[in-house]
Amino acid sequence: MIALTVAGGARAAQAQGDKPLRIAIARLTHTHVHMLLGRPDRGDVRLVGIFEPDSAVAARYAAQYKLDRALFFPDLATMLDRTKPEAVAAFGSIREHLAVVEAAAPRAVHVMVEKPLALNLDHAKRIASLAARHGIHVLTNYETTWYPSTHAAYDVVHGDRAVGTLRKIVVHDGHPGPKEIGVPSEFLAWLTDPAENGAGALVDFGCYGANLVTWLMRGAAPSSVTAVTQQQKPDIYPRVDDEATIVLTYPGAQAIVQASWNWPVSRKDMEVYGATGYVHTPDANTVRLRTSEREQERTVTPPPRPESQGEPFAYLLAVIRGTVRVEDADLSALANNMTVMRILEAAKESARTGRTVRFEAK
Numbered sequence: 089m090i091a092l093t094v095a096g097g098a099r100a101a102q103a104q105g106d107k108p109l110r111i112a113i114a115r116l117t118h119t120h121v122h123m124l125l126g127r128p129d130r131g132d133v134r135l136v137g138i139f140e141p142d143s144a145v146a147a148r149y150a151a152q153y154k155l156d157r158a159l160f161f162p163d164l165a166t167m168l169d170r171t172k173p174e175a176v177a178a179f180g181s182i183r184e185h186l187a188v189v190e191a192a193a194p195r196a197v198h199v200m201v202e203k204p205l206a207l208n209l210d211h212a213k214r215i216a217s218l219a220a221r222h223g224i225h226v227l228t229n230y231e232t233t234w235y236p237s238t239h240a241a242y243d244v245v246h247g248d249r250a251v252g253t254l255r256k257i258v259v260h261d262g263h264p265g266p267k268e269i270g271v272p273s274e275f276l277a278w279l280t281d282p283a284e285n286g287a288g289a290l291v292d293f294g295c296y297g298a299n300l301v302t303w304l305m306r307g308a309a310p311s312s313v314t315a316v317t318q319q320q321k322p323d324i325y326p327r328v329d330d331e332a333t334i335v336l337t338y339p340g341a342q343a344i345v346q347a348s349w350n351w352p353v354s355r356k357d358m359e360v361y362g363a364t365g366y367v368h369t370p371d372a373n374t375v376r377l378r379t380s381e382r383e384q385e386r387t388v389t390p391p392p393r394p395e396s397q398g399e400p401f402a403y404l405l406a407v408i409r410g411t412v413r414v415e416d417a418d419l420s421a422l423a424n425n426m427t428v429m430r431i432l433e434a435a436k437e438s439a440r441t442g443r444t445v446r447f448e449a450k
Contacts, residue, residue, distance in 0.1 A: 198227075
Protein backbone atom coordinates (compact mmCIF):
# COMPACT_ATOMS: atom_id res chain seq x y z
CA MET A 89 0.00 0.00 0.00
CA ILE A 90 1.23 3.52 -0.69
CA ALA A 91 3.09 4.93 2.28
CA LEU A 92 1.81 8.50 2.23
CA THR A 93 -1.77 9.50 2.83
CA VAL A 94 -3.78 9.61 -0.39
CA ALA A 95 -7.07 11.26 -1.23
CA GLY A 96 -9.77 9.63 0.87
CA GLY A 97 -7.33 8.57 3.61
CA ALA A 98 -8.49 8.98 7.19
CA ARG A 99 -5.23 9.54 8.99
CA ALA A 100 -4.99 13.00 10.58
CA ALA A 101 -2.02 15.31 10.17
CA GLN A 102 0.48 15.11 13.00
CA ALA A 103 2.62 18.18 12.36
CA GLN A 104 1.55 20.96 14.74
CA GLY A 105 -2.12 20.20 14.13
CA ASP A 106 -1.91 21.36 10.51
CA LYS A 107 -3.97 19.79 7.79
CA PRO A 108 -1.91 17.59 5.46
CA LEU A 109 -0.26 19.30 2.54
CA ARG A 110 -2.30 18.62 -0.59
CA ILE A 111 0.36 17.67 -3.10
CA ALA A 112 0.24 16.55 -6.72
CA ILE A 113 2.86 14.95 -8.92
CA ALA A 114 3.75 16.13 -12.43
CA ARG A 115 5.20 13.18 -14.36
CA LEU A 116 6.69 9.91 -13.14
CA THR A 117 9.68 9.72 -15.48
CA HIS A 118 12.29 10.70 -12.87
CA THR A 119 13.00 7.90 -10.41
CA HIS A 120 13.38 10.39 -7.56
CA VAL A 121 9.58 10.20 -7.46
CA HIS A 122 10.09 7.17 -5.22
CA MET A 123 11.17 9.65 -2.54
CA LEU A 124 7.56 10.82 -2.39
CA LEU A 125 5.64 7.67 -3.26
CA GLY A 126 7.75 5.55 -0.92
CA ARG A 127 7.74 8.08 1.90
CA PRO A 128 6.69 6.83 5.35
CA ASP A 129 3.21 8.02 6.26
CA ARG A 130 3.59 10.85 8.75
CA GLY A 131 0.10 12.16 8.14
CA ASP A 132 1.49 15.47 6.91
CA VAL A 133 1.29 14.94 3.15
CA ARG A 134 -1.74 13.94 1.08
CA LEU A 135 -1.37 12.90 -2.54
CA VAL A 136 -4.33 14.23 -4.52
CA GLY A 137 -3.36 13.80 -8.18
CA ILE A 138 -0.78 12.59 -10.67
CA PHE A 139 -0.18 13.96 -14.16
CA GLU A 140 1.31 11.23 -16.37
CA PRO A 141 0.41 11.00 -20.06
CA ASP A 142 2.42 7.79 -20.61
CA SER A 143 -0.15 5.11 -19.81
CA ALA A 144 2.47 2.35 -19.47
CA VAL A 145 4.48 4.33 -16.93
CA ALA A 146 1.31 5.28 -15.06
CA ALA A 147 0.17 1.65 -14.94
CA ARG A 148 3.53 0.46 -13.62
CA TYR A 149 3.58 2.96 -10.76
CA ALA A 150 -0.09 2.38 -9.98
CA ALA A 151 0.61 -1.33 -9.62
CA GLN A 152 3.80 -0.88 -7.62
CA TYR A 153 2.26 1.48 -5.07
CA LYS A 154 -1.34 0.23 -5.27
CA LEU A 155 -2.55 3.67 -6.32
CA ASP A 156 -6.17 4.45 -7.11
CA ARG A 157 -6.34 5.01 -10.87
CA ALA A 158 -8.65 7.96 -10.18
CA LEU A 159 -5.54 9.85 -9.08
CA PHE A 160 -4.12 9.79 -12.62
CA PHE A 161 -4.69 12.41 -15.32
CA PRO A 162 -3.21 12.62 -18.84
CA ASP A 163 -3.42 16.45 -18.81
CA LEU A 164 -1.64 18.72 -16.33
CA ALA A 165 -4.12 21.61 -16.34
CA THR A 166 -7.06 19.27 -15.82
CA MET A 167 -5.31 17.56 -12.94
CA LEU A 168 -4.58 20.88 -11.23
CA ASP A 169 -8.11 22.20 -11.72
CA ARG A 170 -9.86 19.07 -10.49
CA THR A 171 -7.61 18.16 -7.55
CA LYS A 172 -6.71 21.69 -6.39
CA PRO A 173 -3.35 20.90 -4.78
CA GLU A 174 -1.40 23.37 -2.67
CA ALA A 175 1.84 22.20 -4.25
CA VAL A 176 3.04 20.16 -7.18
CA ALA A 177 6.26 18.14 -7.30
CA ALA A 178 7.81 17.88 -10.76
CA PHE A 179 9.34 14.50 -11.60
CA GLY A 180 9.76 14.79 -15.35
CA SER A 181 12.52 16.02 -17.63
CA ILE A 182 14.34 19.26 -16.84
CA ARG A 183 12.78 20.88 -19.91
CA GLU A 184 9.32 20.21 -18.46
CA HIS A 185 9.96 22.24 -15.29
CA LEU A 186 8.99 25.48 -17.01
CA ALA A 187 5.69 24.04 -18.24
CA VAL A 188 4.85 22.87 -14.73
CA VAL A 189 5.47 26.34 -13.29
CA GLU A 190 3.54 27.95 -16.16
CA ALA A 191 0.53 25.81 -15.26
CA ALA A 192 0.88 25.99 -11.48
CA ALA A 193 1.80 29.62 -10.84
CA PRO A 194 -1.41 31.28 -12.15
CA ARG A 195 -3.35 28.79 -10.00
CA ALA A 196 -1.34 29.85 -6.90
CA VAL A 197 0.14 26.37 -6.61
CA HIS A 198 3.66 26.14 -5.18
CA VAL A 199 6.24 24.04 -7.02
CA MET A 200 9.14 21.80 -6.05
CA VAL A 201 11.30 20.60 -8.92
CA GLU A 202 14.07 18.03 -8.97
CA LYS A 203 17.53 19.43 -9.52
CA PRO A 204 18.47 21.53 -11.40
CA LEU A 205 15.94 24.32 -11.53
CA ALA A 206 15.60 24.55 -15.30
CA LEU A 207 16.83 23.45 -18.71
CA ASN A 208 18.75 26.66 -19.26
CA LEU A 209 19.08 30.20 -17.96
CA ASP A 210 16.27 31.53 -20.15
CA HIS A 211 13.85 28.97 -18.71
CA ALA A 212 15.10 29.78 -15.21
CA LYS A 213 14.44 33.51 -15.69
CA ARG A 214 10.92 32.78 -16.89
CA ILE A 215 10.31 30.54 -13.88
CA ALA A 216 11.58 33.25 -11.51
CA SER A 217 9.34 35.83 -13.18
CA LEU A 218 6.27 33.60 -12.83
CA ALA A 219 7.06 32.90 -9.17
CA ALA A 220 7.39 36.60 -8.40
CA ARG A 221 4.27 37.58 -10.37
CA HIS A 222 2.04 35.00 -8.73
CA GLY A 223 3.62 34.92 -5.28
CA ILE A 224 4.50 31.22 -5.18
CA HIS A 225 7.49 29.32 -3.88
CA VAL A 226 9.59 27.45 -6.42
CA LEU A 227 12.01 25.18 -4.58
CA THR A 228 14.67 22.88 -6.00
CA ASN A 229 15.28 19.49 -4.42
CA TYR A 230 18.77 18.03 -4.12
CA GLU A 231 19.50 14.85 -2.21
CA THR A 232 22.49 16.45 -0.49
CA THR A 233 20.31 19.21 0.97
CA TRP A 234 19.00 16.75 3.55
CA TYR A 235 22.36 15.26 4.58
CA PRO A 236 23.26 16.01 8.21
CA SER A 237 26.92 16.05 7.13
CA THR A 238 26.24 18.86 4.64
CA HIS A 239 24.94 21.16 7.36
CA ALA A 240 27.58 20.10 9.86
CA ALA A 241 30.26 21.13 7.37
CA TYR A 242 28.65 24.54 6.94
CA ASP A 243 28.53 24.98 10.72
CA VAL A 244 32.21 24.05 11.03
CA VAL A 245 33.15 26.62 8.40
CA HIS A 246 30.79 29.49 9.20
CA GLY A 247 29.47 28.84 12.69
CA ASP A 248 32.47 27.55 14.60
CA ARG A 249 34.99 29.05 12.16
CA ALA A 250 37.07 26.01 13.03
CA VAL A 251 39.06 25.75 9.79
CA GLY A 252 39.91 29.39 9.14
CA THR A 253 39.13 31.46 6.07
CA LEU A 254 37.52 29.44 3.30
CA ARG A 255 40.06 28.69 0.55
CA LYS A 256 39.00 25.66 -1.52
CA ILE A 257 35.94 23.48 -2.04
CA VAL A 258 36.03 20.20 -3.96
CA VAL A 259 32.73 18.46 -4.71
CA HIS A 260 32.45 14.96 -6.20
CA ASP A 261 29.12 13.76 -7.53
CA GLY A 262 27.97 10.97 -9.81
CA HIS A 263 27.91 7.23 -10.38
CA PRO A 264 29.08 4.65 -12.97
CA GLY A 265 26.49 5.94 -15.46
CA PRO A 266 22.68 5.97 -15.73
CA LYS A 267 22.58 3.02 -18.10
CA GLU A 268 25.14 1.14 -16.02
CA ILE A 269 23.10 1.50 -12.83
CA GLY A 270 19.90 0.47 -14.62
CA VAL A 271 17.67 3.54 -14.60
CA PRO A 272 14.26 2.92 -16.26
CA SER A 273 14.04 3.43 -20.01
CA GLU A 274 11.74 6.47 -19.74
CA PHE A 275 14.29 8.16 -17.43
CA LEU A 276 17.32 7.21 -19.54
CA ALA A 277 15.63 8.55 -22.69
CA TRP A 278 15.44 12.15 -21.49
CA LEU A 279 18.52 12.10 -19.25
CA THR A 280 20.71 11.44 -22.29
CA ASP A 281 18.91 13.93 -24.54
CA PRO A 282 20.43 17.44 -24.40
CA ALA A 283 17.10 18.96 -25.48
CA GLU A 284 15.46 17.52 -22.36
CA ASN A 285 18.30 17.53 -19.81
CA GLY A 286 20.45 20.43 -21.01
CA ALA A 287 23.66 18.34 -21.11
CA GLY A 288 24.86 15.06 -19.62
CA ALA A 289 26.88 14.62 -16.44
CA LEU A 290 27.68 18.35 -16.44
CA VAL A 291 24.05 19.14 -15.66
CA ASP A 292 23.01 15.94 -13.94
CA PHE A 293 25.71 16.15 -11.29
CA GLY A 294 27.43 19.47 -11.83
CA CYS A 295 24.36 21.17 -10.41
CA TYR A 296 24.99 19.56 -7.01
CA GLY A 297 28.41 21.14 -6.73
CA ALA A 298 27.22 24.52 -8.00
CA ASN A 299 24.42 24.46 -5.44
CA LEU A 300 26.65 23.49 -2.50
CA VAL A 301 29.40 25.93 -3.43
CA THR A 302 26.94 28.82 -3.82
CA TRP A 303 25.57 28.01 -0.37
CA LEU A 304 29.01 27.75 1.24
CA MET A 305 29.94 31.03 -0.42
CA ARG A 306 26.79 32.53 1.14
CA GLY A 307 25.10 33.22 -2.15
CA ALA A 308 28.01 34.86 -3.94
CA ALA A 309 28.41 34.25 -7.64
CA PRO A 310 31.85 33.21 -8.89
CA SER A 311 34.22 35.57 -10.66
CA SER A 312 34.87 33.04 -13.40
CA VAL A 313 33.84 29.61 -14.63
CA THR A 314 36.05 27.20 -16.54
CA ALA A 315 34.82 23.77 -17.60
CA VAL A 316 36.10 20.73 -19.45
CA THR A 317 33.81 17.94 -20.63
CA GLN A 318 34.50 14.56 -22.24
CA GLN A 319 32.69 11.64 -23.79
CA GLN A 320 34.59 8.73 -22.32
CA LYS A 321 31.81 6.36 -23.38
CA PRO A 322 30.55 7.76 -26.71
CA ASP A 323 29.16 4.36 -27.67
CA ILE A 324 26.74 4.59 -24.70
CA TYR A 325 26.22 8.37 -24.50
CA PRO A 326 26.74 9.70 -28.05
CA ARG A 327 24.77 12.94 -27.59
CA VAL A 328 25.95 14.22 -24.20
CA ASP A 329 29.04 14.49 -22.04
CA ASP A 330 29.63 11.81 -19.43
CA GLU A 331 32.55 13.56 -17.70
CA ALA A 332 32.77 17.17 -16.53
CA THR A 333 35.07 19.25 -14.35
CA ILE A 334 34.06 22.82 -13.46
CA VAL A 335 36.45 25.29 -11.81
CA LEU A 336 34.93 28.32 -10.10
CA THR A 337 36.99 31.23 -8.82
CA TYR A 338 36.05 33.68 -6.09
CA PRO A 339 38.11 36.42 -4.45
CA GLY A 340 40.50 34.43 -2.26
CA ALA A 341 38.88 31.05 -2.93
CA GLN A 342 38.43 28.37 -5.55
CA ALA A 343 35.93 25.55 -6.07
CA ILE A 344 36.27 22.42 -8.18
CA VAL A 345 33.17 20.46 -9.16
CA GLN A 346 33.78 16.95 -10.47
CA ALA A 347 30.64 15.56 -12.12
CA SER A 348 30.87 12.12 -13.67
CA TRP A 349 29.04 9.12 -15.07
CA ASN A 350 32.35 7.27 -14.82
CA TRP A 351 32.93 6.89 -11.10
CA PRO A 352 33.51 3.25 -10.09
CA VAL A 353 31.01 3.76 -7.26
CA SER A 354 28.19 6.21 -6.58
CA ARG A 355 29.28 9.26 -4.64
CA LYS A 356 28.02 12.56 -3.28
CA ASP A 357 30.77 13.95 -1.10
CA MET A 358 32.74 17.14 -0.64
CA GLU A 359 35.95 18.52 0.83
CA VAL A 360 36.08 22.03 2.28
CA TYR A 361 39.46 23.55 3.07
CA GLY A 362 40.14 26.62 5.14
CA ALA A 363 43.39 28.43 5.86
CA THR A 364 44.06 26.27 8.94
CA GLY A 365 42.05 23.07 8.58
CA TYR A 366 39.52 21.07 6.61
CA VAL A 367 36.20 19.29 6.83
CA HIS A 368 35.19 16.35 4.62
CA THR A 369 31.76 14.79 4.18
CA PRO A 370 32.29 11.26 2.79
CA ASP A 371 28.61 10.39 3.16
CA ALA A 372 25.32 11.68 4.51
CA ASN A 373 26.09 10.96 8.16
CA THR A 374 29.86 11.27 8.54
CA VAL A 375 32.15 14.26 8.95
CA ARG A 376 35.94 14.12 8.99
CA LEU A 377 37.52 17.17 10.58
CA ARG A 378 41.02 18.48 11.11
CA THR A 379 41.39 21.97 12.51
CA SER A 380 45.15 22.50 12.38
CA GLU A 381 48.48 21.04 11.32
CA ARG A 382 49.13 19.96 14.91
CA GLU A 383 45.86 18.07 15.40
CA GLN A 384 44.87 14.66 14.05
CA GLU A 385 41.83 14.10 11.90
CA ARG A 386 38.65 13.32 13.83
CA THR A 387 35.57 11.51 12.57
CA VAL A 388 32.26 12.64 14.00
CA THR A 389 28.61 11.77 13.46
CA PRO A 390 26.48 14.90 13.06
CA PRO A 391 23.08 15.12 14.77
CA PRO A 392 19.94 14.44 12.72
CA ARG A 393 18.31 17.38 10.98
CA PRO A 394 15.13 18.89 12.48
CA GLU A 395 12.04 17.11 11.17
CA SER A 396 10.94 20.08 9.08
CA GLN A 397 14.37 20.32 7.43
CA GLY A 398 15.37 16.70 7.17
CA GLU A 399 13.61 15.72 3.94
CA PRO A 400 12.05 17.57 1.00
CA PHE A 401 8.32 17.24 1.62
CA ALA A 402 8.32 18.10 5.31
CA TYR A 403 10.38 21.14 4.32
CA LEU A 404 7.96 22.04 1.54
CA LEU A 405 5.09 21.86 4.02
CA ALA A 406 6.93 24.02 6.55
CA VAL A 407 7.77 26.64 3.93
CA ILE A 408 4.18 26.82 2.65
CA ARG A 409 2.78 26.97 6.19
CA GLY A 410 5.27 29.70 7.07
CA THR A 411 7.05 27.86 9.89
CA VAL A 412 10.34 27.85 7.95
CA ARG A 413 11.59 30.95 6.16
CA VAL A 414 13.50 30.54 2.90
CA GLU A 415 16.65 32.69 2.75
CA ASP A 416 18.19 33.57 -0.62
CA ALA A 417 21.35 31.52 -0.08
CA ASP A 418 19.48 28.40 1.11
CA LEU A 419 20.10 25.22 -0.83
CA SER A 420 16.50 24.97 -2.08
CA ALA A 421 15.97 28.69 -2.62
CA LEU A 422 15.17 30.21 -5.98
CA ALA A 423 17.95 32.81 -5.65
CA ASN A 424 20.60 30.16 -4.99
CA ASN A 425 19.38 28.10 -7.91
CA MET A 426 19.35 31.06 -10.28
CA THR A 427 23.06 31.35 -9.52
CA VAL A 428 23.40 27.61 -10.13
CA MET A 429 21.82 28.10 -13.55
CA ARG A 430 24.23 30.93 -14.36
CA ILE A 431 27.12 28.65 -13.42
CA LEU A 432 25.83 25.75 -15.52
CA GLU A 433 25.20 28.02 -18.50
CA ALA A 434 28.72 29.41 -18.22
CA ALA A 435 30.17 25.91 -17.80
CA LYS A 436 28.50 24.72 -21.00
CA GLU A 437 29.82 27.78 -22.85
CA SER A 438 33.31 27.29 -21.46
CA ALA A 439 33.37 23.61 -22.41
CA ARG A 440 32.12 24.46 -25.91
CA THR A 441 34.62 27.24 -26.59
CA GLY A 442 37.59 26.13 -24.52
CA ARG A 443 37.64 29.52 -22.81
CA THR A 444 37.07 30.79 -19.30
CA VAL A 445 33.78 32.64 -18.83
CA ARG A 446 33.99 35.65 -16.57
CA PHE A 447 30.99 36.86 -14.59
CA GLU A 448 30.09 40.51 -14.49
CA ALA A 449 29.66 41.99 -11.03
CA LYS A 450 26.02 42.44 -10.03
